Amino acid sequence: MTEPATSPTVLKARKAPRMTYKQEIQTIKNLPRVQRLIVIMKIAGVFLVAIGLEGIVTGQYLYTLFFVPLGVFVSMLPIRIRTGVCIACRSPLDSRQAICPRCGAPQM
Numbered sequence: 762m763t764e765p766a767t768s769p770t771v772l773k774a775r776k777a778p779r780m781t782y783k784q785e786i787q788t789i790k791n792l793p794r795v796q797r798l799i800v801i802m803k804i805a806g807v808f809l810v811a812i813g814l815e816g817i818v819t820g821q822y823l824y825t826l827f828f829v830p831l832g833v834f835v836s837m838l839p840i841r842i843r844t845g846v847c848i849a850c851r852s853p854l855d856s857r858q859a860i861c862p863r864c865g866a867p868q869m
């Protein structure tokens with residue numbers, strides 16, 4: 762029985778834009794500040810939604826109507842902040858740009 766030659770499994774690596782070492786460091790340096798804000802907003806959003814859901818349990822639907830949209834809005838805010846400027850070099854970015862045109866840092 763003849764075994765076919767083992768064909769090497771070609772794994773197509775994602776073509777991610779390469780950052781220079783300096784850009785990468787700059788990105789990491791700026792990240793905690795941005796991420797901290799995002800985390801705070803997300804927690805606040807979840808907390809507000811939780812208050813709203815509590816309104817369903819307790820029958821206070823006005824709470825739900827007020828806090829759930831507010832919580833969703835707050836947790837959505839960081840996305841707007843993020844798309845405003847580059848996370849690495851802080852140059853203004855278009856909301857649709859996934860990669861900074863100035864320094865090439867990918868926006869998360």
Ligand SMILES: [Zn+2]
Pocket residue numbers: 847848849850851852861862863864865866
């Ligand atoms: Zn940049």
